[in-house]
Amino acid sequence: MRLYAAAPARGARQALGDLLLLAWIAGWAWAGREVWAATMELGAPGRATASAAGEMAGRFHDVEGRIGGIPGVGDDLAAPFSGAADAAESLAAAGRSQAETVADVALLAGIAVFLLPVLLVAVLYVPLRVRFVRRASAGRRLLDADPALLALRALTNQPLRALTRVSDDPVRDWREDDPAVVRRLADLELRSLGLRR
Numbered sequence: 351m352r353l354y355a356a357a358p359a360r361g362a363r364q365a366l367g368d369l370l371l372l373a374w375i376a377g378w379a380w381a382g383r384e385v386w387a388a389t390m391e392l393g394a395p396g397r398a399t400a401s402a403a404g405e406m407a408g409r410f411h412d413v414e415g416r417i418g419g420i421p422g423v424g425d426d427l428a429a430p431f432s433g434a435a436d437a438a439e440s441l442a443a444a445g446r447s448q449a450e451t452v453a454d455v456a457l458l459a460g461i462a463v464f465l466l467p468v469l470l471v472a473v474l475y476v477p478l479r480v481r482f483v484r485r486a487s488a489g490r491r492l493l494d495a496d497p498a499l500l501a502l503r504a505l506t507n508q509p510l511r512a513l514t515r516v517s518d519d520p521v522r523d524w525r526e527d528d529p530a531v532v533r534r535l536a537d538l539e540l541r542s543l544g545l546r547r
Contacts, residue, residue, distance in 0.1 A: 351483060351487050352483065352486040352487055352490055352544065352545070353483060354544070355482070355486070355544030355545075356544060356545050356546040357541065357544065357546070360544060361544070364479070364482070367475065367479075368479070371471065371472070371475055371476075374467070374468065374471055375468050378463065378464050378467050378468050379464055381463050381464070382460040382461065382462075382463040382464030382465075383460060385456075385459050385460050385463045386456045386457065386459065386460030387456075389452065389455060389456035389459050389460070390452065390453065390456045392452045392456075393448065393449040393451075393452030393453055393456070395445075395448075396444075396445045396446070396447075396448030396449035396452060397445065397446075397449045398445070399441065399442070399444070399445030399448075400442045400443075400444075400445030400446040400449060401442075401445075403438045403439070403441035403442035403445060404438070404439070404442040406438040407435045407436075407438035407439045407442060408435075410431045410432075410434045410435035410438060411431075411432075411435045413428075413431045414428045414431035414432050414435060415428075417431065482544060485543050485544075486543050486544045486545060488543075489539070489540060489543035489544075489545050490545060493540075493545065493547065497532050497533055497536040498524070498527065498532055498536075500535070500536035500539045500540060501524050501531075501532045501533075501535035501536045501539070502524065503539045504535040504536065504538045504539035504542075505520060505521060505524060505535065507539065507542065508535075508538055508539065508542065512538060513535075513538075516531060516534045516535055516538060517531045517534075520535060
C-alpha cells in the first residue's frame with residue numbers, strides 16, 4: 351500500500367495535509383474538553399445545594415428522632431422537623447437533578463464542539479486520501495506490467511493537453527508501439543498516480 355506520492359513535492363503536501371488533519375482533530379478535542387469543563391462548572395451550585403440540603407435533612411431527621419422519643423408530646427413536637435426534613439430532601443433532589451442535567455448538557459456540548467468541525471474536514475479530506483491510496487496501490491501493481499498497459503490508461507485517463515505534449519497523435523503512436531511515446535505515456539500515468547518507474 352502506498353500512502354504518499356513518490357514525487358517529493360506532492361508527497362510533502364500529502365504528509366502536511368495528514369499532519370494538519372491530526373492537529374485539527376487534536377485542537378478540536380482540546381476545545382471540546384474545555385467546553386465540557388466550563389459547562390460542568392454550571393452544575394456546581396446544584397451540587398452544593400444537594401449537599402447542603404442533604405446534610406440539613408439528616409439533622410432534621412436526627413432532631414425528629416430525639417424529640418419523637420418524649421412521652422406524650424413527642425410526636426406532635428417532631429412533626430415540624432419531619433416536614434422540614436422532607437422539604438430539605440426535596441431541595442437536595444432538585445439540586446442533584448440540576449447537576450445531572452448540566453452534566454448531560456456538558457457532555458453533549460463537548461461532543462458537538464469536537465465532532466462537527468472534525469467531521470466537516472474529515473468528510474472532505476479523507477475520501478481524497480483514500481482515493482489516492484487505492485489508485486496508487488493499484489498503479490503500483492502495474493509497475494512491472496507491460497508499459498503499453500499504463501500507456502493505454504494514460505490515453506483514457508489523462509487530459510488531452512497532457513497527451514498532446516507527449517505526441518501529436520498519441521493513439522497512433524501507441525498502436526504502432528512507438529517505445530518512446532509508450533514510455534512517456536506510461537510515465538505520465540504513473541505521475542498522476544503518484545508513482546515513479
